[in-house]
Amino acid sequence: MIPGQFTYHRPDSLAEAVKLLASFGDEGRALAGGHSLVPMMKLRLASPAHLVDLHGIAGLKGITRDGNKIVIGAMTTQHDLLASAEIGSALPILQETAALIADPQVRYRGTIGGNVANGDPGNDMPALMMTLDASYRLEGPNGARDVAAAEFYQGAYFTALEPGEILSSVSIPEPPAGHGYAYEKLKRKVGDYATAAAAVILTMAGGKVATCAIGLTNLHETPLLATDAANAVIGTSLDAASLKKAAAAAVAIMAPAADARGPVDYRKHVGGIMVTRALQRAASRAS
Numbered sequence: 001m002i003p004g005q006f007t008y009h010r011p012d013s014l015a016e017a018v019k020l021l022a023s024f025g026d027e028g029r030a031l032a033g034g035h036s037l038v039p040m041m042k043l044r045l046a047s048p049a050h051l052v053d054l055h056g057i058a059g060l061k062g063i064t065r066d067g068n069k070i071v072i073g074a075m076t077t078q079h080d081l082l083a084s085a086e087i088g089s090a091l092p093i094l095q096e097t098a099a100l101i102a103d104p105q106v107r108y109r110g111t112i113g114g115n116v117a118n119g120d121p122g123n124d125m126p127a128l129m130m131t132l133d134a135s136y137r138l139e140g141p142n143g144a145r146d147v148a149a150a151e152f153y154q155g156a157y158f159t160a161l162e163p164g165e166i167l168s169s170v171s172i173p174e175p176p177a178g179h180g181y182a183y184e185k186l187k188r189k190v191g192d193y194a195t196a197a198a199a200v201i202l203t204m205a206g207g208k209v210a211t212c213a214i215g216l217t218n219l220h221e222t223p224l225l226a227t228d229a230a231n232a233v234i235g236t237s238l239d240a241a242s243l244k245k246a247a248a249a250a251v252a253i254m255a256p257a258a259d260a261r262g263p264v265d266y267r268k269h270v271g272g273i274m275v276t277r278a279l280q281r282a283a284s285r286a287s
Ligand SMILES: Cc1cc2nc3c(=O)[nH]c(=O)nc-3n(C[C@H](O)[C@H](O)[C@H](O)COP(=O)(O)OP(=O)(O)OC[C@H]3O[C@@H](n4cnc5c(N)ncnc54)[C@H](O)[C@@H]3O)c2cc1C
Pocket: 029, 030, 031, 032, 033, 034, 035, 036, 037, 038, 039, 054, 074, 100, 101, 102, 103, 106, 109, 110, 111, 112, 113, 114, 115, 117, 118, 122, 123, 124, 125, 161, 165, 166, 167, 168, 191, 192, 193, 194
């Protein structure tokens, strides 16, 4: 339970943090809330020689608006998201999801940047970011670039982040007024990671689904966008047959690990149920 030795750095600018991380290469890691990284270090599953703490960098925290996009600084905590009136009105699904992450203690420290950069298939925010068509601003030794959340995840703990890059903000287009939303998460107990979870954002017109996006958490080594499942309900009134089709299309792309949360078939089965419930609840909220 005691991490290996490391040197602690606390830069006060993003440029300095990038410089430090670039110079350390594989030996350095950014430290945000520490609620994924520190447990990994205590278990010796990660042993970085240098930790670059991002807490001293002004400007990495906060929620702003840029046209129709909500821009969230990487060091904004899950608690900050839950306390924000702006997020509550523009992106209520973000609050619904944040409230299902761990417990208040973890949410006070854990950041949105750490949650989406971590690459753990069990993290809840990545699939939601894909569902919302979000993009990530990455700042590195060669300047800044924007990467769509849907392009970011390459495998368990493998992302598009290059050595020396820091994720500085998340940019989310505001969904249309009157959209329906739901994040359904099955977990073994309060505070647990998902056995299976699904995010849905949709709009309705004339009693039928006009647009729909569905994301899946912890049902593959990366978060997934269930595009065929979403297409199966567009143009329908979410009748029983189209819900069944959507759940089957989502199950078809799931490949969860068999672990303490259950065998593969069980996790796929409950994954389909999460999709059905999220679709129904999202539709009930749409106007
Ligand atoms: C008991 C417990 C239960 C939990 N349950 C859940 C859960 O149900 N759902 C869930 O989603 N999470 C859960 N978590 C994880 C928690 O949400 C973490 O806070 C989150 O995964 C990581 O965010 P962090 O700010 O703590 O990042 P850290 O732990 O500091 O960092 C995580 C990783 O991301 C990298 N990183 C961090 N920030 C950046 C950045 N800005 N740019 C580049 N790389 C960066 C770090 O180098 C590290 O590799 C749980 C944690 C605990 C301890």
